[in-house]
Amino acid sequence: MQRLPSSARAAGRLAVPLAALLLAACAALQNGADAPIARRVDALLPVDALILGEQHDAPEHHAIERETVEALASRGQLAALVLEMADEGTGAVLLGAAASETQVRDSLAWNDKAWPWQRYGPVVMAAVRAGVPVIGGNLPRAKMKNAMADVSLDAQLAADAYAAQQDAVREGHCKLLPEAQIVPMTRIQVARDRAMAQAVVKARQPGKTVLLVTGGGHATKRLGVPQHLPTDVTVKTVRLQAGEAPAEDRASLAAAYDAVWQTPALPPTDYCATLRRTS
Numbered sequence: 001m002q003r004l005p006s007s008a009r010a011a012g013r014l015a016v017p018l019a020a021l022l023l024a025a026c027a028a029l030q031n032g033a034d035a036p037i038a039r040r041v042d043a044l045l046p047v048d049a050l051i052l053g054e055q056h057d058a059p060e061h062h063a064i065e066r067e068t069v070e071a072l073a074s075r076g077q078l079a080a081l082v083l084e085m086a087d088e089g090t091g092a093v094l095l096g097a098a099a100s101e102t103q104v105r106d107s108l109a110w111n112d113k114a115w116p117w118q119r120y121g122p123v124v125m126a127a128v129r130a131g132v133p134v135i136g137g138n139l140p141r142a143k144m145k146n147a148m149a150d151v152s153l154d155a156q157l158a159a160d161a162y163a164a165q166q167d168a169v170r171e172g173h174c175k176l177l178p179e180a181q182i183v184p185m186t187r188i189q190v191a192r193d194r195a196m197a198q199a200v201v202k203a204r205q206p207g208k209t210v211l212l213v214t215g216g217g218h219a220t221k222r223l224g225v226p227q228h229l230p231t232d233v234t235v236k237t238v239r240l241q242a243g244e245a246p247a248e249d250r251a252s253l254a255a256a257y258d259a260v261w262q263t264p265a266l267p268p269t270d271y272c273a274t275l276r277r278t279s
Contacts, residue, residue, distance in 0.1 A: 053219025073130035086136030137199035197228035
């Protein structure tokens with residue numbers, strides 16, 4: 001047998017691994033950060049509920065939400081769009097696909113100061129134009145006082161998860177809340193998650209997917225809305241991540257969400273500095 005030169009033998013050894021690497025790279029492009037949103041959504045289906053956890057001030061996140069609505073609706077798979085940004089009991093359910101934006105906003109009792117319509121109008125109207133119900137899922141302010149005093153909410157999560165939720169409330173308020181307010185504010189957070197879960201359950205349709213748009217903290221599997229869904233409701237959660245997550249947070253993000261979709265970083269903002277000035 002003729003012996004190949006060492007360079008040729010080396011090339012032969014590399015041929016198969018290189019081909020495998022190229023195939024893996026193609027798969028990553030099809031299903032990863034560079035893939036169209038419709039393809040990424042497909043990778044998570046079928047599920048009864050899909051939760052997108054946004055950063056509220058990230059424009060790319062609102063674009064992804066609209067594309068997700070369009071991807072599901074174009075195939076007749078979108079059962080409803082549920083929003084943290086509107087209260088339970090509100091919704092553009094019976095208005096019809098030709099409803100005006102004013103009619104839709106009125107039906108949702110939209111609070112433009114808290115949730116600028118410029119950000120959320122496109123995703124809401126994409127659902128309306130597709131003939132899909134748009135439903136408010138958040139706990140109304142009128143019910144928050146009762147939630148703060150409702151001790152039964154303390155048992156809605158496992159002890160370690162409830163403690164983690166309390167820590168999230170502390171961090172979310174930049175450690176400015178008096179300790180006496182941590183438990184009442186945690187109860188509100190739990191009550192909001194439960195209200196959104198109930199809205200998802202009510203909107204469920206066989207063979208279709210309810211899309212919930214909410215903040216990233218409400219979407220986490222360990223602490224958020226998924227904890228309050230019945231066991232027969234299948235759910236996938238996506239964290240919309242503005243910029244690359246710190247290395248120390250990546251493992252916890254991978255455990256808390258079924259997927260993390262990274263978007264361009266936003267300009268640095270010290271949210272706590274703003275909160276300190278207004279508190």
